[in-house]
Amino acid sequence: MSNSQPEKPKLVMLRVDAHDQPIEIFVINHRFERVAKGTRHLETELEPGIYKVRYKAASLLQEQLVSLEAGSAPVSIEAPHLEFSSPVPLADTRTTHPDHELMAQQHSQQVHCQLGQNSQLFVFVRDWPGEKNAAGDVAAGLSLHDVAGKKLVDFSKEGARDAGNGTNPGWAACNVALAPGAYRLRVNTRAAGVLEQIVVAAPGWQTQVFLKRRAYGRGAAYYADLSEAAILMAHQGAGFNATRDDARQAELARQGLADARAVISPTDLRAIVNGKFQNPMLGLYGAHLLLLQDKPDLALLHIVIGNLRNLLGPHPDVQALELLLDSSAKDRAMPVFEVPPMLRSSWKIVLQNSIAHPEIVPAGSLAAHVAPQIWGSGAWLVYRFLQSASKSETKPLTPQHLRKLLAQLTAKIESDSPESREQWRTSVEKIAQKNGLSDLECDLLNYLGSSLPPTAPLQKTATTKGEKKTKTSFATSTRKTARPGIMMAASVDFTADITDEANFDTAQLPSKTSRSTEKTSPRPTTARQKPIKARLNNTQLVENLGVPTATIEEAAASLIEKLQLDL
Amino acid sequence: MANNDYAIIVGIARYPQLGDLQGPENDARNFHKYLTQYAADKVPEAQATLVVSSQFAGTAAESAKPMLEEVDAAFRKLVDVAYEKKVGRRLWLFMAGHGFAPELRDAALLMANASSRVRYHLPGRFCADWFCAAGAFDEVILLMDCCRDDYPRTTPHPPFWDEIKRAGSDVRNFYGYATKWSRKSRETALPELFPVENGGAPASQVQGLFTHLLIRGLKGEATVSGGSITGATLRDYIHNQLDGLTVDGKSQNAEFVGDEMEDILFVEGAPPAQTKVTISGAPPNVRLEIWNSDKMLQFRENGDGPWEVALERGFYKVLAPQSGSSTLFEINGEETKNVQFPA
Numbered sequence: 001m002s003n004s005q006p007e008k009p010k011l012v013m014l015r016v017d018a019h020d021q022p023i024e025i026f027v028i029n030h031r032f033e034r035v036a037k038g039t040r041h042l043e044t045e046l047e048p049g050i051y052k053v054r055y056k057a058a059s060l061l062q063e064q065l066v067s068l069e070a071g072s073a074p075v076s077i078e079a080p081h082l083e084f085s086s087p088v089p090l091a092d093t094r095t096t097h098p099d100h101e102l103m104a105q106q107h108s109q110q111v112h113c114q115l116g117q118n119s120q121l122f123v124f125v126r127d128w129p130g131e132k133n134a135a136g137d138v139a140a141g142l143s144l145h146d147v148a149g150k151k152l153v154d155f156s157k158e159g160a161r162d163a164g165n166g167t168n169p170g171w172a173a174c175n176v177a178l179a180p181g182a183y184r185l186r187v188n189t190r191a192a193g194v195l196e197q198i199v200v201a202a203p204g205w206q207t208q209v210f211l212k213r214r215a216y217g218r219g220a221a222y223y224a225d226l227s228e229a230a231i232l233m234a235h236q237g238a239g240f241n242a243t244r245d246d247a248r249q250a251e252l253a254r255q256g257l258a259d260a261r262a263v264i265s266p267t268d269l270r271a272i273v274n275g276k277f278q279n280p281m282l283g284l285y286g287a288h289l290l291l292l293q294d295k296p297d298l299a300l301l302h303i304v305i306g307n308l309r310n311l312l313g314p315h316p317d318v319q320a321l322e323l324l325l326d327s328s329a330k331d332r333a334m335p336v337f338e339v340p341p342m343l344r345s346s347w348k349i350v351l352q353n354s355i356a357h358p359e360i361v362p363a364g365s366l367a368a369h370v371a372p373q374i375w376g377s378g379a380w381l382v383y384r385f386l387q388s389a390s391k392s393e394t395k396p397l398t399p400q401h402l403r404k405l406l407a408q409l410t411a412k413i414e415s416d417s418p419e420s421r422e423q424w425r426t427s428v429e430k431i432a433q434k435n436g437l438s439d440l441e442c443d444l445l446n447y448l449g450s451s452l453p454p455t456a457p458l459q460k461t462a463t464t465k466g467e468k469k470t471k472t473s474f475a476t477s478t479r480k481t482a483r484p485g486i487m488m489a490a491s492v493d494f495t496a497d498i499t500d501e502a503n504f505d506t507a508q509l510p511s512k513t514s515r516s517t518e519k520t521s522p523r524p525t526t527a528r529q530k531p532i533k534a535r536l537n538n539t540q541l542v543e544n545l546g547v548p549t550a551t552i553e554e555a556a557a558s559l560i561e562k563l564q565l566d567l
Numbered sequence: 568m569a570n571n572d573y574a575i576i577v578g579i580a581r582y583p584q585l586g587d588l589q590g591p592e593n594d595a596r597n598f599h600k601y602l603t604q605y606a607a608d609k610v611p612e613a614q615a616t617l618v619v620s621s622q623f624a625g626t627a628a629e630s631a632k633p634m635l636e637e638v639d640a641a642f643r644k645l646v647d648v649a650y651e652k653k654v655g656r657r658l659w660l661f662m663a664g665h666g667f668a669p670e671l672r673d674a675a676l677l678m679a680n681a682s683s684r685v686r687y688h689l690p691g692r693f694c695a696d697w698f699c700a701a702g703a704f705d706e707v708i709l710l711m712d713c714c715r716d717d718y719p720r721t722t723p724h725p726p727f728w729d730e731i732k733r734a735g736s737d738v739r740n741f742y743g744y745a746t747k748w749s750r751k752s753r754e755t756a757l758p759e760l761f762p763v764e765n766g767g768a769p770a771s772q773v774q775g776l777f778t779h780l781l782i783r784g785l786k787g788e789a790t791v792s793g794g795s796i797t798g799a800t801l802r803d804y805i806h807n808q809l810d811g812l813t814v815d816g817k818s819q820n821a822e823f824v825g826d827e828m829e830d831i832l833f834v835e836g837a838p839p840a841q842t843k844v845t846i847s848g849a850p851p852n853v854r855l856e857i858w859n860s861d862k863m864l865q866f867r868e869n870g871d872g873p874w875e876v877a878l879e880r881g882f883y884k885v886l887a888p889q890s891g892s893s894t895l896f897e898i899n900g901e902e903t904k905n906v907q908f909p910a
Binding site: 446 | 747803818858881
């Protein structure tokens with residue numbers, strides 16, 4: 001019996017090695033299909049042919065072609081050294097500058113501000129070489145505050161600096177000796193408002209924050225970019241070292257995390273763990289990158305977290321990770337997050353755990369206040385600072401009161417409410433303008449209105465075949481013929497400003513019978529809509545509003561006050 | 568001409584309350600132009616509805632258009648027909664502007680009157696799925712060039728169309744998002760996609776990276792050996808090209824959704840785009856061979872001076888068998904390419 005199938009060519013082994021660079025490696029065939037993927041090291045067997053090997057480090061990409069000849073021995077290639085961009089003046093990066101490397105090194109070993117002992121925070125702001133650099137002090141608008149908001153350091157006045165010129169980009173450096181703990185790093189960007197993020201100073205360590213300036217909007221002034229900050233750590237006294245491999249690895253890991261790309265493989269992470277941390281930030285980034293894997297190695301995560309705990313002591317990001325490990329323990333002592341963690345991915349863990357344990361983000365805490373103001377993207381939890389965010393002026397509701405309020409609002413939606421979510425939303429907008437509601441307060445009202453159909457139904461029309469079909473629009477063309485409606489009209493005065501629309505009159509609010517058509521002909525719902533009562537549990541509220549329970553309670557309490565609701 | 572094909576193309580550049588963009592209207596106009604004038608299966612002009620910001624110039628900030636009403640008007644023509652019967656062969660839905668991701672596998676286009684407080688939006692996937700479930704077309708193509716930021720507090724705002732589910736509807740779909748969930752889509756100045764009328768050099772125009780590559784791919788660059796452009800070849804082409812582009816140092820990765828076993832055939836038997844390749848630097852009077860993967864494609868005996876050949880997209884090796892020296896190069900849709908043979 002003969003075999004007419006052509007013989008398959010013998011596969012050829014391709015090995016790609018990036019050595020210590022945590023870069024992603026892809027292999028693409030001549031059809032431009034991705035046929036293999038790895039991190040730092042890749043080994044794959046391929047049919048003979050020409051392939052493209054692509055290396056990716058942060059946003060930098062480099063490619064090379066490789067030919068695998070039939071019958072050849074394994075082909076090994078080495079990844080090029082990728083000069084990626086970074087706010088850190090690291091050696092062999094695209095955006096470094098010899099002066100910046102030197103100045104960061106020197107000034108990280110001096111103390112410019114003595115506020116306390118046992119820890120340090122080094123802040124280095126710079127412009128990148130070769131870019132059109134902005135005028136003004138490089139550290140303009142940048143300041144350090146304690147958790148209560150008291151200004152501790154104005155970086156535009158403290159430390160060392162060079163304004164730069166056409167060829168030498170400017171920089172500013174300041175090393176602050178302080179007590180271990182959490183601090184607020186703030187930048188007043190003018191155009192985008194005041195932005196903040198938490199930085200944690202750990203005992204015996206120097207936290208190093210590197211910032212690049214950016215324009216906040218077209219034609220706007222340049223200020224430090226918190227969302228793209230690079231944060232490293234070094235033993236106190238060691239200072240910054242532009243050539244340290246772990247700094248390079250940590251920075252690539254940070255950029256990978258910002259882009260949700262798993263740039264450190266479990267093998268690499270294991271090697272890092274085994275080598276002990278020189279830079280705990282690498283451990284923090286690594287732990288979060290591990291969680292991006294399809295099947296995270298929880299045993300390895302356990303080791304990383306244990307190491308971080310030993311190295312850093314109480315640290316909100318480490319405590320957030322610990323929540324993942326202990327989720328099954330019922331009687332565990334839960335950490336309390338008075339301040340949010342540094343990393344956005346840590347905050348997501350906290351938020352998820354706050355559903356079952358609302359007490360972990362206490363009412364009145366900075367974490368609860370800033371939750372609705374999270375800003376931008378990137379690895380860091382950057383939030384827009386509002387004056388009201390510094391201190392709770394409203395006594396938060398108890399969970400029981402919250403449910404009561406929401407239930408009352410719901411009842412109003414179901415009986416006296418507008419016919420559509422569109423109308424509800426329009427009403428909310430007007431209420432917000434009149435009563436100065438915050439974004440979260442608006443969102444809460446809109447969330448309660450989300451059980452409504454998106455728009456009011458149009459009149460029914462008969463089809464030619466005699467079957468009735470309600471054709472509706474998600475536009476607002478029927479708004480003027482429908483009652484705009486508003487909740488709790490009897491107890492609040494904020495309805496007054498919408499009476500100009502569609503003959504609204506609180507005295508003529510529809511009675512239950514006046515809505516008889518709706519009662520007998522239930523409002524159509526889409527498959528995605530859930531009954532509103534099912535949406536009032538803690539899980540639904542936290543997941544849909546994206547803030548912890550305490551924040552929702554505060555928003556609800558504030559609504560009661562602003563709208564003068566009578567519960 | 569594909570008389571049974573329809574398109575709804577929306578490009579919103581003016582956002583008084585969020586900040587204007589420069590690219591979406593160009594993207595929408597380019598895509599409309601491609602579909603009606605350049606596509607292998609051209610969509611009749613009357614069936615390709617274009618909704619762009621400049622059609623509504625002069626409206627106040629809070630009532631900036633297009634709002635949902637205007638976009639709805641475009642959809643309603645097809646929705647109304649779909650209630651009664653199948654509409655056509657293929658539906659193209661294209662949307663460009665500010666956006667976000669209401670759900671993990673969705674993207675929503677923000678309307679011109681959206682603000683940070685009230686995010687009026689059109690969820691793209693919901694619209695496309697509606698037409699799929701209705702069996703209104705054989706194929707539904709959704710392409711969205713907008714950011715997919717995660718706004719956790721935005722309640723979904725789906726169009727209020729009565730659900731129609733036609734049993735046994737066998738609709739192929741291809742959904743392409745410019746970026747992954749919670750990521751940004753980017754625009755920058757790129758060469759114009761269509762020939763300039765006066766015959767001059769193509770000027771640059773601000774365009775979305777995704778749309779620019781999408782149109783280039785559909786125009787022929789996503790063709791591989793075999794001469795067809797399918798959902799798979801288009802996806803691979805965009806992934807491959809997008810990886811190599813950055814704006815302000817930021818990269819972008821597209822996301823595609825579709826059944827790979829039921830791939831969409833966009834262009835059948837199209838001659839692959841060819842690049843004029845000039846190979847220089849080879850020693851005189853030697854044999855040169857051009858290999859693609861494991862096949863020899865062309866050779867030149869004892870030639871002298873530069874060797875000009877036309878090649879389609881792919882990876883190649885030019886080899887001088889006598890000496891064994893060779894060089895590898897890639898053709899990726901360029902008009903011309905110079906390859907230097909190693910000395």
